[in-house]
Amino acid sequence: AQKITQTQPGMFVQEKEAVTLDCTYDTSDQSYGLFWYKQPSSGEMIFLIYQGSYDEQNATEGRYSLNFQKARKSANLVISASQLGDSAMYFCAMREGSFGNEKLTFGTGTRLTIIP
C-alpha cells in the first residue's frame, strides 16, 4: 500500500486564488512528521512546511499552511494568494522511524500551474 498518496497529478489555478493540494498518508507509528517540498522546473527541492504528529495546531509559514487532520490521516497544503512563481511540482513526504534510523517517503507529486 502507498504510504503517501497525492491524488491530484495536475492542477490549474488562477493567479491570486487560494489552492489546496491533497496528501493522505498511512502509518502505524505514533510519532511521525509530514513535510511539503516544492520542486521548480530547475529540479532543486525546496522545503516549505512541516507538521509533527503531536503538534496540536496546524503549521503555517507565510502563504503556506497545512490542514492537518490526524484522524483522517490527511495533511493538505494550502497556498493562499497564489503567484506565478508558485508554478512547480509539490511533494508531500512522511518521516518515520526511530531516532538514528529515520527515512522520508515521498508521494508522486502534484504539478501546479498558476494561470495569469
Place this chain on the structure above:
Amino acid sequence: DGGITQSPKYLFRKEGQNVTLSCEQNLNHDAMYWYRQDPGQGLRLIYYSQIVNDFQKGDIAEGYSVSREKKESFPLTVTSAQKNPTAFYLCASSSLQGGNQPQHFGDGTRLSIL
C-alpha cells in the same frame, strides 16, 4: 553560504561503465541521503548514512554503492549492474537534532545512457 553541492550537473554513461556522482555538504549535518527521481514519480531512497563509515540500503539500492569516509562527503557510484540508470539523482542532508529538521537538497545530477 552553507549548502549541498552536487556534481556534475549532467553525466553520460556508456554501457558497462561505472560512474560516480559527487555530493558535498558544509552544513555540518550528520545524515546524508541519495534519492532517484524518474519522470512522473516521487523520490525513491537509494542509500542513507547517519554517521561516518556507516550507511544503510534504502528501497532501491541494487546496482548502486556508496561510501561515507568524511562527514561532508557522500559519493554515489552507479555500477554497470544498474540496468536502467537514466534518472535524476538528488543528494540530501539533515541534522539529527529533532524530528522537525527538514532534509536539505542539492541541485541534482541528470544521468543518461549513451
